[in-house]
Amino acid sequence: xxxxxxxxxxxLTSLEGAVGRMGFGSCRAVxxxxxxxxxxxxxxxxxxxxxACAQLKASGWWRELPQLAANGRPVLGINLGLxxxxxxxxxxxxxxxxxxxxxxxxxxGPGVKVPHWGWSPVRQLRDHPLFPEIRGGWLFFAHCHxxxxxxxxxxxxxxxxxxxVMECRGRAVGIQAxxxxxxxxxxxxxxxxxxxxxxxxxxxxxxxxx
Amino acid sequence: MDAKRIIPVLQIRAGQVVEWPGSAPSGAGGxxxxxxxxxxxxxxxxxxxELPGGGGRAAWIREVAGALSIPFALEAPFRDLADLAEAMExxxxxxxxxxxxxxxxxxxxxxxxxxxxxxxxxxxDAVLEAGSWRVALAGGEGRDxxxxxxxxxxxxxxxxxxxxxxxxxxxxELVQPGARLAVPVVFRxxxxxxxxxxxxxxxxxxxxxxxxxxxxDSWKAALGVHGLAVRQ
Numbered sequence: 001x002x003x004x005x006x007x008x009x010x011x012l013t014s015l016e017g018a019v020g021r022m023g024f025g026s027c028r029a030v031x032x033x034x035x036x037x038x039x040x041x042x043x044x045x046x047x048x049x050x051x052a053c054a055q056l057k058a059s060g061w062w063r064e065l066p067q068l069a070a071n072g073r074p075v076l077g078i079n080l081g082l083x084x085x086x087x088x089x090x091x092x093x094x095x096x097x098x099x100x101x102x103x104x105x106x107x108x109g110p111g112v113k114v115p116h117w118g119w120s121p122v123r124q125l126r127d128h129p130l131f132p133e134i135r136g137g138w139l140f141f142a143h144c145h146x147x148x149x150x151x152x153x154x155x156x157x158x159x160x161x162x163x164x165v166m167e168c169r170g171r172a173v174g175i176q177a178x179x180x181x182x183x184x185x186x187x188x189x190x191x192x193x194x195x196x197x198x199x200x201x202x203x204x205x206x207x208x209x210x
Numbered sequence: 211m212d213a214k215r216i217i218p219v220l221q222i223r224a225g226q227v228v229e230w231p232g233s234a235p236s237g238a239g240g241x242x243x244x245x246x247x248x249x250x251x252x253x254x255x256x257x258x259x260e261l262p263g264g265g266g267r268a269a270w271i272r273e274v275a276g277a278l279s280i281p282f283a284l285e286a287p288f289r290d291l292a293d294l295a296e297a298m299e300x301x302x303x304x305x306x307x308x309x310x311x312x313x314x315x316x317x318x319x320x321x322x323x324x325x326x327x328x329x330x331x332x333x334x335d336a337v338l339e340a341g342s343w344r345v346a347l348a349g350g351e352g353r354d355x356x357x358x359x360x361x362x363x364x365x366x367x368x369x370x371x372x373x374x375x376x377x378x379x380x381x382x383e384l385v386q387p388g389a390r391l392a393v394p395v396v397f398r399x400x401x402x403x404x405x406x407x408x409x410x411x412x413x414x415x416x417x418x419x420x421x422x423x424x425x426x427d428s429w430k431a432a433l434g435v436h437g438l439a440v441r442q
Contacts, residue, residue, distance in 0.1 A: 011275065011298060011299055011300065011301045011302070013271075013272055013275035013276055013300060013301030014275045014276070014278070014279075014301055014303075016276065017275060017276030017277060017278075018279060020276075046303075046325075046326060046328060046329060047324070047325050047326040047329070048323065048324075048325075048326045051323075051324070109392070113392060113393060113394045113415065114392060114393070115327055115328035115368045115369070115393070115394070116212070117304075117328055117368065117369060117394060117415075118212045118213060118215050118254070118394075118415065118416070119212065119213045119215070119254055119441045120211075120212050120213070121211075138213065138441045138442075140280070140281060142281070142303070142304075142328045142329070143328060144326075144327060144328060158211075159212065178281070180279060181279060181280055181281045181303065182279070182280075183249070183279055183280055184279070186279065187279055209245070209246035209249040209250060209277055209278055209279055
């Protein structure tokens with residue numbers, strides 16, 4: 001069962017719809033004690049980092065998530081979720097991140113449109129034994145900040161400068177793109193990621209566009 | 211390179227898509243059915259435009275968000291932050307504030323603080339009057355369109371949805387200088403592909419056009435002739 005961390009200002013409807021159409025079960029968890037007993041934990045969002053941080057601290061997730069990850073629980077951060085998993089962000093320079101993924105999140109630009117809201121081609125930097133080939137695919141992005149790529153980064157896109165699209169450190173995965181909004185290519189990558197993180201889909205119960 | 215965004219527009223009233231002359235009923239069903247059809251036809255996103263007489267947004271937004279796997283936005287007369295929050299919580303990816311609402315600084319500013327800049331766009335309707343592009347704002351004098359767009363950017367708008375009348379002069383005179391803004395500009399087309407291509411070539415990041423007989427894929431094929439990058 002997938003646990004979706006629920007913050008007030010973020011909607012989980014699209015992600016729930018996407019994983020449901022693939023046949024994965026999911027539940028929302030405002031607090032850690034509402035999490036499923038096992039399975040991946042997804043932290044997603046698109047809003048301001050400060051308010052997400054404050055909500056995660058108030059709900060207990062900020063303290064609990066690193067402990068769960070240290071005990072082997074798979075964690076997936078999407079968009080703002082990736083920023084929160086990183087070591088820090090220019091968006092909130094006085095606060096440290098959760099530190100599950102090394103690196104600092106920096107503002108996009110100068111010289112390009114910010115927010116970056118649209119579709120960009122993704123380039124794979126490193127092969128990974130578990131993740132699929134993603135050369136040539138287009139993913140959807142909606143962000144003002146992004147993680148700087150490192151030698152461990154799996155894939156990047158370019159908006160003025162290269163930024164990290166996908167990171168995998170042990171069982172912590174971070175993805176900048178909104179896979180649930182990236183058409184059939186994004187859905188396939190999301191399904192593969194959840195499978196890599198140990199989740200198995202049951203036969204899909206609902207149908208969507210794809 | 212980012213793809214130019216191709217965005218069909220669906221008008222909606224009271225949770226029902228307003229079908230256009232010649233639109234095939236086709237069993238597409240409610241808003242989610244229509245939206246899925248447009249996704250399959252190659253749309254990069256969908257813009258819903260709420261017509262007066264609406265209401266009960268949350269239910270259909272939730273339905274669309276649960277079915278669609280591309281982003282969607284809603285242009286509507288959002289009354290206040292709570293009104294906006296209900297739509298966002300239901301699953302809306304981006305809200306397009308109408309100009310009168312955007313002129314009320316507290317709503318835009320509060321919305322940016324709550325939802326972040328990427329999820330907020332502002333509609334600008336510019337009209338060419340006596341040789342200059344103007345916007346009419348509720349309760350105020352007409353404003354210079356470019357100055358107004360720059361002000362919206364300063365106030366926190368994450369995107370400008372620009373409609374220009376007439377379209378024929380807009381690309382060089384309005385889109386090109388507007389494209390110097392730091393935020394994306396999406397050109398709202400009445401459906402003329404040549405004028406839309408001109409706007410994109412002059413720096414617009416995307417084009418929104420009335421959903422109709424022409425699919426997004428056919429728009430992409432037409433725009434590709436001009437060397438514009440589109441998502442295939």
